[in-house]
Amino acid sequence: MIHELILWIQHNLKYVVQQDKTSACSGESMLSTEATTDNAVSTVLLHLDHMRAKGKYVKTLEKWCADLKLTGRVMFMGKMIFILLQGDKSSIKEYMVLQKTSKVDVDSSGKKCKEKMISVLFETKAQTEDRRFQAFEVKEYSTxxxxxxxxxxxxxxELFTEFVLPRLK
Structure with a gap:
């Protein structure tokens, strides 16, 4: 499956590079209305049930976010784990595919496993008053x-009040 993903990326990357060269030569804008809509900045809030291999899991998330140019936070408070991401809608979709199809954690016997206990609490196009995160960070909160x-x-x-607070009670 990873091999197929790499082949898909290679195939599509060639297309984007070719399109970029064509657009640069003709002076046209590379972004179409459809691409602009799909790549609008989005915000998504995820809830993870647990992380058994926290160090490896977090490194994987950091790599994916860097590769996909996503910003946000992995937030730990006690046993609660939230992931808040901001970026292009298409990148967030790709992140979700990776999250559900890659072996990112370990099960109780220590065997690598896919994430099955993730919930999307909220997803929306980012509002103009939302402040963009500058990077992807891992943070632990004690209160x-x-x-x-x-x-x-x-x-x-409002996102905290509506979606996070009820999970902490």
Missing amino acids: LDELQNEFKAAGLA
Whole structure:
């Protein structure tokens, strides 16, 4: 499956490079209306049930986000794990495919496994008042106030109240 994914990327990357060269020569814009709509900045909030191999799992998430040019946070508070991502809608979709098809964690016997316990709590096109994260970071919070302040700083206080707070009770 990974081999097929690599072949798909190679095939499509060639197409994008060819299209870019053609557009540059003719002076045309490479973005169509459809591409602009699909690549609008989106925000998604995910909830993970658990991480058994935390170090490896987090490194994988950091690599995917760097490759897909996604920003946001992995937020740990006690046993709760939230992932808040911002980026192109197409990149977020690709991230979700990777999240569900790659072996990112280990099961109780230590065998590599795919993520089956992930929930999409919220997804939307980012609003103009939302502040974009500058990078993808891993953060641990010891209090509810610290976690809430992270959402407030991002202009997402309502998201915290509506989707995160009920899971913490």
